[in-house]
Amino acid sequence: MSETRIDDALLSQPGRLITLGCAMMASGRGEKAVALVEAALARHPDDPLLRRAAESILTHKVPTFHRDMLADQRRNRAYRLAIEKAAPAGKSVLDIGAGSGLLAMMAARAGAARVYACEADRALAATARAIVAANGFGDRIEVIARHSSALDARDDLDGGVDLIIAEVFANDLIGEGALPALGHAMAALARPGARIIPAGAAIRIALAHYRGRGASSVGTAEGFDVGPFARHAPRVVNVAPDNERLALRSAPRDLFRFDFQNDRDFAESRLCVWAEAEGGPVNGVAQWLRVELDAEIAYENAPGGGGSHWAVLFHPFDEEIAPPPGSRIAIQGWHDERRLLLAPDLAQR
Secondary structure, eight states, X not given: OTTSOOOHHHHHOHHHHHHHHHHHHHTTOHHHHHHHHHHHHHHOTTOHHHHHHHHXXXXXXXXXXXXXXXXXXXXXXXXXXXXXXXXXXXXXXXXXXXXXXXXXXXXXXXTBSEEXXXXXXXHHHXXXXXXXXXXXXXXXXXXXXXXXXXXXXXXXXXXXXXXXXXXXXXXXXXXXXXXXXXXXXXXXIEEEEEEEESOEEEEEEEEEEEOSOOSXXXXXXXXXXXXXXXXXSOOOEXXXXXXXXXXXXXXXXXXXXXXXXXXXXOOOEEEEXXXXXXXXXXXXXXXXXXXXXXXXXXXXXXXXXXXOSSOEEEEXXXXXXXXXXXXXEEEEEEEOSSOEEEEEEGGGO
């Protein structure tokens, strides 16, 4: 913060505080934004508007899914069981995308000798340090405010780690850069024989019928034809797994599978799978995740399987169809390291 003079006038004025704090958050100086907020609240602890200004700063550019992840008890329990089963006692551990530091603390509590928790968002890294210290693990967990791809095994991890833990998956598994991050970590940051949690994952699909509201239609507005603007509106709809308006119309199929324990490169791939209709109207394809923490412990946000911080992605058809039971629908899939495409091929029915 040396480039900006921090005086009492700045610390007491919500507008100036928000402008500077949000600029810090947006430019990757989140730890300085946290320090700025702490200084303002320490100076003026009874000012309610400054507390709201602090909230505006500390939530700026921070994804909202972090809170939902912490509240996802099924996810937390699955990771805890897998971490304890991996027997990290005496080992070194790397937590990729640490967020609050929860998984790193699970590893430390299970006996890990040293845990490195890397978190690229500097504001979250500063908060994770505070959480780790408050829970008594400051001597064993080192929070590193960098992306895992910027780590060096020798210089940052004392030669490498014995166990890698990661939860950096988007609703489509791929969108947050999980594939290159995990491939790099196992190739460049792990010691020989190291394990990774999760060991693998699958992108799952099924024919489905969704009675909820889809993407807003674009047609006319005040007598003008604005239909071409529809090409800028996403088709895919996020649906909660426990939404009763979403019903599967076929058995689940794996569209793509990934072996994080053994593979290092996840090349671009294209394929077609067939879904067998079970009867009833079909107006799209549901896509969700199965995260396989090890050979026995898995977490899946399948429709109808309970709540999850991950959403099911519903890919709507142009028109509703009513395929007879036993008929097959082709589903085309493609992915590279960061993108997933999915589309029905109704011409192959």
